[in-house]
Amino acid sequence: MQRRASPPVLLSDLFMITCARDRTRVSSTILMQRITFKTRKKREVLDITESVEALLQTNHSQATGICNLLILHTTAALTTADLDPRTDLDMLDAFEAMIPKLRYRHPHNPAHVPDHILSALIGTSVALPFERGQIILGTWQRIVLIELDGPRERDLVVTVTPAA
Secondary structure (H helix, E strand, C coil): CCCCCCCCCCHHHHHHHHHHHCHHHHHHHCEEEEEEEECCCCCEEEECHHHHHHHHHHHHCCCEEEEEEEECCCCEEEEEEECCCCHHHHHHHHHHHHCCCCCCCCCCCHHHHHHHHHHHHHCCEEEEEEECCEECCCCCEEEEEEECCCCCEEEEEEEEEECC
8 A cells, every 4th residue: 555645734734733732722822933044155153042032032031931943944954052263163164074975866966965964963953941031051052053055045933832
């Protein structure tokens, strides 16, 4: 028996499905919003901490909870990092050194297979606690978007779930 692929689920549909499970609690507490960032280079590390915190301050300045971030691309990544001067370049050099020089078979464009691999290794999402609208990070930590195949516009979905 052949399996059929499920139709894609849009984020708005997923949000509605979640709300349908427990309308009283979920619909009043979850905030989902998109932020678009424009990168300027082929590879770069972009500090997005202030943009995420501005969103939290606007909508959840007195709340505590979890902030989930998801980059909607397969040639970009999200993580937290120390951004001392030129550390971003060290990170990009180290990422590039991790990927072997192989003959890739990606049908669209084999030249950017390393970008897809790095995105998968670094990750495309992070979940971070926040308190009174401020992300809880270590002393030197920042939230960073890692561009691997720019320049281009990158969409980030931010889902905020305040504590009950």
